[in-house]
Amino acid sequence: MQYISGFGNECASEDPRCPSALPEGQNNPQVCPYNLYAEQLSGSAFTCPRSTNKRSWLYRILPSVSHKPFESIDQGHVTHNWDEVDPDPNQLRWKPFEIPKVSQKKMDFVSGLHTLCGAGDIRSNNGLAIHIFLCNTSMEDSSSERETSHLHGVRQDACAAQGDLRHSDVFEETRGYILEVYGVHFELPDLGPIGANGLANPRDFLIPVAWYEDRQVPGGYTVINKYQGKLFAAKQNVSPFNVVAWHGNYTPYKYNLENFMVINAVAFDHADPSIFTVLTAKSLRPGVAIADFVIFPPRWGVADKTFRPPYYHRNCMSEFMGLIEGHYEAKQSGFLPGGGSLHSAMTPHGPDADCFEKASKAKLAPERTADGTMAFMFESSLSMAVTKWGLKTSNCLDENYYKCWMPLKSHFTSNSRNPAGLN
Ligand SMILES: O=C(O)Cc1cc(O)ccc1O
Numbered sequence: 001m002q003y004i005s006g007f008g009n010e011c012a013s014e015d016p017r018c019p020s021a022l023p024e025g026q027n028n029p030q031v032c033p034y035n036l037y038a039e040q041l042s043g044s045a046f047t048c049p050r051s052t053n054k055r056s057w058l059y060r061i062l063p064s065v066s067h068k069p070f071e072s073i074d075q076g077h078v079t080h081n082w083d084e085v086d087p088d089p090n091q092l093r094w095k096p097f098e099i100p101k102v103s104q105k106k107m108d109f110v111s112g113l114h115t116l117c118g119a120g121d122i123r124s125n126n127g128l129a130i131h132i133f134l135c136n137t138s139m140e141d142s143s144s145e146r147e148t149s150h151l152h153g154v155r156q157d158a159c160a161a162q163g164d165l166r167h168s169d170v171f172e173e174t175r176g177y178i179l180e181v182y183g184v185h186f187e188l189p190d191l192g193p194i195g196a197n198g199l200a201n202p203r204d205f206l207i208p209v210a211w212y213e214d215r216q217v218p219g220g221y222t223v224i225n226k227y228q229g230k231l232f233a234a235k236q237n238v239s240p241f242n243v244v245a246w247h248g249n250y251t252p253y254k255y256n257l258e259n260f261m262v263i264n265a266v267a268f269d270h271a272d273p274s275i276f277t278v279l280t281a282k283s284l285r286p287g288v289a290i291a292d293f294v295i296f297p298p299r300w301g302v303a304d305k306t307f308r309p310p311y312y313h314r315n316c317m318s319e320f321m322g323l324i325e326g327h328y329e330a331k332q333s334g335f336l337p338g339g340g341s342l343h344s345a346m347t348p349h350g351p352d353a354d355c356f357e358k359a360s361k362a363k364l365a366p367e368r369t370a371d372g373t374m375a376f377m378f379e380s381s382l383s384m385a386v387t388k389w390g391l392k393t394s395n396c397l398d399e400n401y402y403k404c405w406m407p408l409k410s411h412f413t414s415n416s417r418n419p420a421g422l423n
């Protein structure tokens, strides 16, 4: 599999089986090279400023419109109804979401989608949804695979599928987290005084090159479409992966989280987790995100005279956290790979009692934090609601989560400011 490197670039790609498939000097020749159809895919309004304008030109064997009508299909556990259950202001945590055994229930990428929480309105393009996918079988002749090319993601790859592209299949037993933002695109965060380099570097984002198949599908190829939050399917006679060449800046991409250049406090105090932002989907309010994608990668902890784990806090933003592997620094147990937690707007949270006791007494030598761990957070300015699947059907809600803070005890010494003799 081949990729072009760079974030948000204007790229051009041709399947090597059809050299010079891209028209020269224009987008719409009367007849395209190789008799292909030209199709523009617009990811922004035509009139968006150049810096935010996104579109690609696809040169394909048949245009996307060559399909029979879409019909509604079983919605499974996909929803965008944020009123399924009453609001719950508690700290929520989920045990690892279980992937069903293929012998019990076949689940592909679409039937394996489970909406966990979200907020906002899909029709007005303002909001987000967090889905968990749990699958044990591939989609075969139905797509969601990548329409223009192969994008191959493994364990620590964050993959971005643009909403309007036919996208990704999943093979074998797979579990993952999906952050869907309505109506906005992810950007690299501004770096301010950090300078021109650091955090997620643009060249580590990889865009798959053009690849096509010219394949008739006897029984019809099923294209599944998530439209206004609901699932629909349509049949077509040919594989939709028939884009021979494309150019533009509206593409899928992937990013290996291990490439993140971590910045952290090297003198004292605990910096806010915004220093770990990989990508941000901005709202119209300056500095306020529909969703930030933040990671907590392995790094050195060196801060002097500091309580090094995350501080206790209440946040007007909502924090969904997941764990890809390892142990999260604020909770050595209970928060497990493949599980999740939600601390929605203003829900108090922080290190569990065990972590507080240990970190308050720890000798502050330089220490590796989170080796072998990759935790992440989807942080949103919207107050997220949980679905019925999340609260009940999944059977993964950890009813005992609150107990991790119950042993916290008062250490208040009203008659002595510094009993431990610390500076
Ligand atoms: O709640 C969490 O664990 C995420 C988090 C981590 C951190 O280092 C500071 C603030 C914060 O919300």
Ligand SMILES: [Fe+2]
Residues within 6 Å of the ligand: 313, 315, 319, 343, 349
């Ligand atoms: Fe937090």
